[in-house]
Amino acid sequence: MQQYFGERPPSPRSVLLAEVAQATQRLADAGVPSPRNDAEELAAFVHSVKRGELHRVPDADFDARYWEAVARREAREPLQHITGLAYFRYLELQVGPGVFVPRPETESVVGWAIDAVRAMDVVEPLIVDLCTGSGAIALAMAQEVPRSRVHAVELSEEALVWTRRNAEGSRVSVHKGDALSALPELGGQVDLVISNPPYIPLTEWEYVAPEARDHDPQLALFSGEDGLDTIRGIERTAHRLLRPGGVVVVEHADTQGGQVPWIFNEECGWADAADHPDLNNRPRFATARKALP
Numbered sequence: 001m002q003q004y005f006g007e008r009p010p011s012p013r014s015v016l017l018a019e020v021a022q023a024t025q026r027l028a029d030a031g032v033p034s035p036r037n038d039a040e041e042l043a044a045f046v047h048s049v050k051r052g053e054l055h056r057v058p059d060a061d062f063d064a065r066y067w068e069a070v071a072r073r074e075a076r077e078p079l080q081h082i083t084g085l086a087y088f089r090y091l092e093l094q095v096g097p098g099v100f101v102p103r104p105e106t107e108s109v110v111g112w113a114i115d116a117v118r119a120m121d122v123v124e125p126l127i128v129d130l131c132t133g134s135g136a137i138a139l140a141m142a143q144e145v146p147r148s149r150v151h152a153v154e155l156s157e158e159a160l161v162w163t164r165r166n167a168e169g170s171r172v173s174v175h176k177g178d179a180l181s182a183l184p185e186l187g188g189q190v191d192l193v194i195s196n197p198p199y200i201p202l203t204e205w206e207y208v209a210p211e212a213r214d215h216d217p218q219l220a221l222f223s224g225e226d227g228l229d230t231i232r233g234i235e236r237t238a239h240r241l242l243r244p245g246g247v248v249v250v251e252h253a254d255t256q257g258g259q260v261p262w263i264f265n266e267e268c269g270w271a272d273a274a275d276h277p278d279l280n281n282r283p284r285f286a287t288a289r290k291a292l293p
């Protein structure tokens with residue numbers, strides 16, 4: 001291979017590269033699932049650059065606050081709580097203590113819902129997001145479905161602080177309330193009801209990752225012994241809110257794909273109940289159509 005340079009001293013190793021490598025090892029030892037990714041994201045956050053711009057940080061500018069951030073992640077605090085940001089589809093959302101951090105698997109649930117609404121060919125689709133948390137689903141629907149009117153419902157006042165902050169300036173109407181009795185004024189008019197509700201069975205508590213168990217609100221995670229209490233309630237709410245032919249989309253745990261579609265059965269006034277996988281091919285969400293009279 002052609003040499004471009006003759007003899008010269010070896011180039012010094014970037015300080016930041018060495019620190020990121022060391023941080024990656026510490027995070028891996030702590031059981032963090034994506035240690036390299038998180039070590040780089042934290043370096044980018046601390047140095048106020050994008051991850052792809054880390055090579056531009058001069059050695060002299062290495063910021064010792066990096067090790068404080070790494071120690072927090074090492075203690076299994078969510079990356080998004082440290083940076084204060086979560087990315088969801090085309091959105092950058094503010095998150096922190098008191099609100100559930102949106103997860104990538106929910107992005108495919110929203111993708112399905114967007115396709116379903118577009119296929120309806122309704123001029124101003126009316127959409128309801130139950131259990132909205134940070135507002136991730138509602139805001140993505142509002143952004144990606146032109147002329148949609150989106151209502152977001154959340155019970156927790158702590159979560160609503162974040163919902164309202166994220167929804168500022170958007171077309172999403174935020175409501176404080178219980179998903180099980182929400183929005184009586186919209187009864188029979190809604191085109192699509194979507195929800196990522198709490199669904200972890202209480203019996204699974206010990207298997208939940210520390211980031212979720214210790215930092216996501218309990219109200220966002222658990223819903224009765226089998227995890228399905230809220231989904232059973234949402235079935236009733238969705239039936240009340242939807243117009244005939246309207247569609248419901250509900251995320252569930254990857255162990256519940258055999259149960260949730262049965263909740264939306266014909267006897268309860270539903271048609272076309274089906275279950276769908278996420279991008280990892282794990283059962284992830286159920287859909288159904290409100291039967292025509």
Ligand SMILES: C[S@@+](CC[C@H](N)C(=O)[O-])C[C@H]1O[C@@H](n2cnc3c(N)ncnc32)[C@H](O)[C@@H]1O
Binds near residue numbers: 102106132133134195
């Ligand atoms: C799993 S989190 C999902 C948040 C958001 N939809 C997302 O996908 O990132 C569930 C949310 O439902 C809220 N919640 C739980 N029970 C509720 C209820 N009965 N009515 C309204 N919101 C509820 C929790 O506070 C939490 O914000």
